[in-house]
Amino acid sequence: MQLHDASVLVAGASGGLGAPICRQLAGAGARLTLLARTEVRLGAMAAELGTDAVVFAGDIRSSEDCGAAVAAAVDAHGRLDAVVAATGVVAFGSVVDLDDAVLDELITTNLVGPLRLARAAIPHLPDGGCIVNISAVVAENPVAGMGAYSASKAALTSLDVSLGRELxxxxxxxxxxxxxxxETGLADRPIAGEAPKLPQGLDPAAVAARIVEAMAAGERDLPSSAFSAD
Ligand SMILES: NC(=O)c1ccc[n+]([C@@H]2O[C@H](COP(=O)([O-])OP(=O)(O)OC[C@H]3O[C@@H](n4cnc5c(N)ncnc54)[C@H](OP(=O)(O)O)[C@@H]3O)[C@@H](O)[C@H]2O)c1
Known part of the structure; x- marks a missing residue:
């Protein structure tokens, strides 16, 4: 897709991956709508971008908020060409100890939210439009101690394949x-449990650059292997 002048709604725009994705998109000339729950962090992001980015404080788990964020993007920029779901939460611990509230938050944030945002956006997206959902390597290799997170991501990847075929x-x-x-800090702020010692992670700016490159090129799949250093 042509990123210059494209209207792109980024959910999780204030996050460790969402922020560099916004910087890259803005650098390519895209016109942004920024969605996350904490307005003050979105405002800081918009100020940093220094463009005509629009801020919408809302929760991706809410159909109403997804619809209103899409409407804000269309109102502000006259169209909507792409949505990026860079939202997400993580939890650590065994399945047997998994609390119901934690399970619900993982599934609604990581799976149901991106589905609701895509569903709200689809009627507005043009020929050549794009939906980007950030799943995770654990969709390919589920790990012990991250059962519900891994399952939420595998389900999101499955949704993306179905949706891609539908569209x-x-x-x-x-x-x-x-x-x-x-290295976004996500593992240091889990909604439950504690992260095991993890090896050094990837540079968020490099991951964001690869994602934005894939959007521009019309790629449909960025597996974990697409991010290897070599
Ligand atoms: N970091 C990694 O190692 C890694 C690896 C693979 C995949 N991922 C995936 O990449 C995505 C982004 O992760 P990240 O590391 O950038 O996390 P992050 O730094 O914690 O950012 C998360 C962003 O999502 C927003 N958010 C969270 N819940 C939300 C909700 N219910 N409604 C609206 N916005 C919400 C947060 O802002 P508010 O809290 O203000 O709402 C923040 O802007 C996640 O799906 C994650 O699973 C991350």
Missing amino acids: RRQRITVLDVRPPHT
Whole structure:
């Protein structure tokens, strides 16, 4: 897709991956709508970008908020060409100890939210439009101690394949991204449990650059191997 002048809604725009994705998109000339729950962090991001980025404080788990964020993007920029779901939460611990509230938050944030945002966006996306969902390497290699997170990501990847097939005739691309561990700090703020000692992760700016490159090129799949250093 042509990123220059494209209207792109980025959910999780204030996050460790969402922020560098916004910087790269803005650098390519895209016109952004920034979605996350904490307005003050979105405002700081918009100020840093220094463009005509629009801020919408809302929760991706809410159908109403997803619809309103899409409407804000269309109102502000006259169209919507792409949505990026860079939202997400993580939890650590065994399945037997998994609390119901934690399970619900993982599934609604990591799977249901991106589905609701895509569903709200699809009627507005043009031929050549794009939906980007950030899954994770654990969709390919589920790990012990991250059962529900791994399952939420595998389900998101499955959704992306189905959605991509549904939207192929409309020539809307669905890009499923499965990055390896990346140094965003996500593992240090789990909604439950504690991260095991992890090896050094990838540079968020490099991961974001590969994602934005894939959007521009119309790629549909960025497996974990797409992010290897060599
Ligand atoms: N970091 C990694 O190692 C890694 C590896 C593979 C995949 N991923 C995936 O990449 C995505 C981004 O991760 P990250 O590392 O950038 O995390 P992050 O730094 O914690 O950023 C998460 C972003 O999502 C927003 N957010 C969280 N819950 C939300 C909700 N319910 N509604 C709206 N916005 C919400 C946060 O802002 P508010 O809290 O203000 O809402 C923040 O902007 C996640 O799906 C994650 O699973 C990360």
